[in-house]
Amino acid sequence: MVESADATAPTADADPDYRAAVVDLLAVIAYGEITAFERLAEDAKLAPSLADKLDLAQMASIEIAKVERLHERLRAFGVDPFEAMAPFRAPIDEFHGHTAPADWYEGLVKAYVGDGLANDFYREIAAYLDADTRELVVASMEAGTHSAFVVERVRAGIAEDHRLGGRLALWGRRLMGEALTQAQRVAADRDELSALLAGGVDRPGLDLAALGRMFTRLTERHMERMTELGLEA
Amino acid sequence: MVESADATAPTADADPDYRAAVVDLLAVIAYGEITAFERLAEDAKLAPSLADKLDLAQMASIEIAKVERLHERLRAFGVDPFEAMAPFRAPIDEFHGHTAPADWYEGLVKAYVGDGLANDFYREIAAYLDADTRELVVASMEAGTHSAFVVERVRAGIAEDHRLGGRLALWGRRLMGEALTQAQRVAADRDELSALLAGGVDRPGLDLAALGRMFTRLTERHMERMTELGLEA
Numbered sequence: 001m002v003e004s005a006d007a008t009a010p011t012a013d014a015d016p017d018y019r020a021a022v023v024d025l026l027a028v029i030a031y032g033e034i035t036a037f038e039r040l041a042e043d044a045k046l047a048p049s050l051a052d053k054l055d056l057a058q059m060a061s062i063e064i065a066k067v068e069r070l071h072e073r074l075r076a077f078g079v080d081p082f083e084a085m086a087p088f089r090a091p092i093d094e095f096h097g098h099t100a101p102a103d104w105y106e107g108l109v110k111a112y113v114g115d116g117l118a119n120d121f122y123r124e125i126a127a128y129l130d131a132d133t134r135e136l137v138v139a140s141m142e143a144g145t146h147s148a149f150v151v152e153r154v155r156a157g158i159a160e161d162h163r164l165g166g167r168l169a170l171w172g173r174r175l176m177g178e179a180l181t182q183a184q185r186v187a188a189d190r191d192e193l194s195a196l197l198a199g200g201v202d203r204p205g206l207d208l209a210a211l212g213r214m215f216t217r218l219t220e221r222h223m224e225r226m227t228e229l230g231l232e233a
Numbered sequence: 234m235v236e237s238a239d240a241t242a243p244t245a246d247a248d249p250d251y252r253a254a255v256v257d258l259l260a261v262i263a264y265g266e267i268t269a270f271e272r273l274a275e276d277a278k279l280a281p282s283l284a285d286k287l288d289l290a291q292m293a294s295i296e297i298a299k300v301e302r303l304h305e306r307l308r309a310f311g312v313d314p315f316e317a318m319a320p321f322r323a324p325i326d327e328f329h330g331h332t333a334p335a336d337w338y339e340g341l342v343k344a345y346v347g348d349g350l351a352n353d354f355y356r357e358i359a360a361y362l363d364a365d366t367r368e369l370v371v372a373s374m375e376a377g378t379h380s381a382f383v384v385e386r387v388r389a390g391i392a393e394d395h396r397l398g399g400r401l402a403l404w405g406r407r408l409m410g411e412a413l414t415q416a417q418r419v420a421a422d423r424d425e426l427s428a429l430l431a432g433g434v435d436r437p438g439l440d441l442a443a444l445g446r447m448f449t450r451l452t453e454r455h456m457e458r459m460t461e462l463g464l465e466a
Binding site: 034037038041042044045049050051053054057058060061064065067068082085089 | 291298
């Protein structure tokens with residue numbers, strides 16, 4: 001999939017629409033990392049032990065370390081990174097505003113589900129990008145080192161208190177719903193980015209049927225992650 | 234100074250008192266970094282722009298990145314890093330509890346004054362350490378890249394609102410007072426660490442008169458930093 005798309009992928013230099021889409025993509029990822037830092041740093045305060053707090057602080061630092069490379073690429077395009085991120089502040093801030101974790105476990109599930117969704121989306125879009133951009137996007141994906149940490153903590157919490165499982169299952173559904181709502185809002189506002197995914201003229205994107213299948217895959221993987229956490233999806 | 238002390242510096246393997254002092258030193262630095270992360274991440278929320286927020290988030294990440302090496306060394310001594318940090322949690326948490334910044338500027342001054350004091354102290358103690366430990370302690374010092382950022386922001390703030398200068402000058406004195414109070418508490422509780430600084434048997438530390446001169450130097454440098462910020466010390 002990656003190879004076949006690569007042969008026809010436009011470069012960001014050649015095609016202004018593709019370039020606008022890439023600028024949007026890098027900017028939304030960068031702003032996502034900044035808010036992930038904030039969210040994880042905030043969750044660290046809820047940590048039941050200093051070791052847990054340090055783990056979350058380290059996760060937060062990994063997110064922020066990725067921002068600089070994305071901003072450098074935006075600057076190389078002659079774009080101010082903060083202007084590029086501006087259109088994505090409201091939808092991403094609203095996502096976080098509507099999904100503020102009430103406790104340590106909700107924070108863990110949000111980090112796990114949110115990173116998982118973001119990584120799945122990056123993987124889906126990567127095939128439609130030129131090699132340079134794809135490399136940057138893939139580098140923004142989680143190393144996955146903290147997945148085991150979250151799964152272990154959440155499963156242990158549910159083992160101790162079975163009601164927690166029911167509450168977190170509802171929480172996971174709410175996270176997915178809010179994420180889709182805000183993603184839809186971004187798609188409606190950002191034509192070039194949407195066109196890249198949906199398959200505009202001369203772009204090797206998805207058609208609308210394929211877009212539907214992509215959302216189905218994202219939803220399925222979300223449900224798999226909920227199951228890994230020991231939660232009903 | 235560094236060379237002459239080095240010739241007689243004991244190694245952490247040979248001398249149990251020196252080893253206890255080094256364990257305390259690495260642990261207090263590590264816990265200091267963790268709380269510096271928390272403080273900077275919290276201050277990032279007060280940032281007047283997204284660019285300022287990102288700068289603070291990056292400073293926070295630099296602090297947390299240093300913790301792992303300190304913890305590794307503690308583990309190499311057969312010490313649990315979280316047990317080693319435990320005695321320093323109350324004094325450092327109290328320092329932060331008593332000096333919670335009320336706004337963006339107080340946060341900036343606290344970061345600048347706090348990092349400056351910590352670096353001066355590390356520089357003072359470095360001469361009495363074996364080469365391996367000294368290298369770790371020196372690596373924990375700030376790269377100093379964000380000093381210019383803070384000085385520029387604080388000076389611009391004072392230029393806009395002169396009353397700010399008076400308030401921040403008082404704030405700087407309070408920070409120094411709280412830091413000395415908690416440092417004294419640590420010194421009273423941790424005999425080996427104090428002995429390393431004050432010059433116990435077989436240790437190339439300072440005598441009490443030299444300790445007094447060290448505090449004078451720390452205070453002088455604090456006043457220099459306040460002046461750099463455009464504040465009366």
